[in-house]
Amino acid sequence: MQYPQADLPILIVFDDVTSLDNLGEVVPSDNRFRVLVTTRLRNLDPNFIQEISLDVLSPDKALELLKKLLGKDKRVDNQQQAADAICEVLEYLPLGIELVGAYLAQDPDLHLYIMLERLQQRKLAEAALQDRETLNSTQLGVKAAFALTWEELEPPTQQLGKFLSLFAPQSILWNLVMWVATGGDDEDDPSPNLSPRGGYGVHTSTICKGFRRYRPLKLSLRAQRQRSEVIA
Template identity: 55%
Template sequence: MPYRGVGNFVGRQQELQKLHEELQNCANVAVSAVAGMGGVGKTELAIRYARQHEADYPGGICWLNARDSNLAAEIVLFVQSKMSLEVPQKLGERPLNLKEQVEWCWQQWQPTKGVVLVVLDDVTDLRSCREVLPTANRFRVLMTTRLRRLDTNFVELPLHVLSPEAALELLTALVGEKRVVGAHSCAPLLCEWLGYLPLGLELVGRYLAQDPDLSLAQMLEQLQEQRLQDEAIDFDEQQLQNTFSTAQRGVRAAFELSWQELEPVTQRVAQYLSLFAPTVFLWEWIESETELLNCKKSEINAAKKQLHKRHLIEPVEEREEGYKIHPLIREFLQAKLVASEQADEFRQAFAASGVEFAKKIPPSPTSEFIESVKEAIPHLEEVAQNLTDALQDDDLVWPFVGLGRFYEGQGLYALAEPWFQQCLELSKRLLGQEHPDVATSLNNLAGLYESQGRFAEAEPLYLQALEL
């Protein structure tokens, strides 16, 4: 095997057990595929499994890199170099093609008895390996892939990000318990920002270990400022080759591999998705943007399938047609959007959609209305917090008004107040002290105070609004 495997391996015991059961519980050739997003630890799981169960494969373990390689040629080379066998080029006078040479390799495998584990790491196209898979029942095939549902005949083991507890355990193992305990409130936030992704945790942990004076709080602040371009998670290939890490690339480069496989329409859809808040969104919201995305509804749904297959969006079990994006993938897609010629167009369209939604929120929403729109509220908050520069002046106050109404109508005054306050401050700063929307903002905030019986605070605001 080309990798030693990491020393700190946590949170995957159930997956290892399940994988072993599937590979052993089959009379024919067993093919199991470990599938997951880039950086989730598929290769590491395969390494750990192969090393842990080496004794269960007395026929040997064959590790092959399936990405950007000629698998048939790799297999022939493996047999020639590891078994010292001369692979025949002819059968009598008839030349053997590469596929026939591979079949000969499997038939002549040394030793001649015992179960064999064949690992195909990072499969990107099933066609490249279908014809070279062994057929004898002594072989067990383990694939790692970023593609969901590689084949219905394969047993798929989906690999997700670590649990918050396992992520914290991994970070602790990497930087030391004393350092994590000393930053007990910050360590979970750092794990959360990294989306509990093993690759991100390993790279950040390695970076922190190299600088004992860098606190976890400083690391988090640095990541929040530099995003995916921060050197802590943007290691280049050369840097990683100088370590025993299984990782061959940084987080951004790992995601780039999946990005390059997307169709142009899918890339546009993905860039637009990055504007949504990091929570559940409904696909029907994207289906309505055919004009903006310059494609048909059928193409948008084809894009959904492509994103889903590559684990770039994840379905939400408890919500039909609901999806989520991993926070680091969202960061990656936002960077792609910024570099796009359509960035301003997409941002303005998304903000305008938020305004149209906000205008539909009545001053006293019913419980039925609240229930029907609650999933859209975090995305309206995203507009208010990060996209006010994409709003027209006439629309500037609406995201804040809508949010204020949504919470005030439920009696959640403490949640409504910041939105009405921000609305007033922003309209004064960007529209001028005497703009009509300033008067509206004063009146809204005064009305909120009056609803709570805070008359002394409401009265001067009403008077200012009347003056305008």
């Protein structure tokens, strides 16, 4: 693998690594590189990796976040056992709790035990697809929460979400999105004039992007060709 010459250190990121068996074969040995690995693996070899633990929320903090998201709503206090179980299903991950909090806020009459049952059923369904989609077990709760919120969206909003999943998980310039979606002409291509720091853009979560990628998306042939040209 060839890397560009640079005077400053180069950062290489390996995101969500599930096995370290072959990592040593691809990590450059040159001192000009800095390597960052994100993983849910524990007890890593200290001679190979300097581990910095980033733990999930504690059960109390997770419950506190859920209560904060619901504001004056008293369902967490009145149904605390169900609320605790919901946080546990979500593996105490902030993103999952935020998704469920938003879902519950939209439906103030929804009983937490019903919400818990929906999450458990959805998580089992997502687990059946785990091998195909290479998700780790701790992502399944978040994916289940996202699936439930996804079902509440209007079809045009779902279509937009699926289209955005075709872009890299970073700041997405809206003018570029519109150009690709509408099949713009070459002379209207905004990409040469767009700066990463300029223009209105949107952001997308890596996990949510992965979920949307598996939802079928209808694109015109022209838009498909432009996608391959400008999104990669």
